[in-house]
Amino acid sequence: MSFKYSFTFPISGPNKLPRFKNWAAQHAADIEVSLPPQVPVKSEALTIRLKSVDDRNALQAKLAGAAL
Template sequence: MTFRYSITLPATGSHKLPRFARWSRETAPDIVYSLPPQVPIEAETLTVRLRSVADRDRLRSLFPAALP
């Protein structure tokens, strides 16, 4: 599976990866994505890799102002 597209989302605080995974499971379970192995706590963004432009646009439209 190739993830050619990416989107950078605002995400502050710790546990960004599990928080994003939970949010995506609840909000957009049909979008297939790839996350980095880890993200520093100090980072204020999260880069998500996606398979298509349509997935990227849909994720952008569904994502809140900040990661819950």
Template structure:
């Protein structure tokens, strides 16, 4: 199965990918994500790829109000 869905959320600062990976491992380990190889420090968002619409909705719900 491919990663057909995407989700973009606000995140700023350095080390976006490690911070997201740590959060996802703790709060959403069952959701498979595909991350970009790198994200510029100046970027204020992170776009990840997901396998299903259900995964996207679950991640949106879990990230609501979270400050990464």
């Protein structure tokens, strides 16, 4: 099964990928994601790929109150 769905959410500052990976390991370990190889420091958003709409909705709900 491939990662057909994307989800973009606001995140700023350096080390976006490590911060998201740590958060996902603690709060969303059951959701499989595909991350980009790198994200520019000046970028204000992160787009990740997901396998299903249900995964996207679950991740969106979990990120609603998260401070990344």
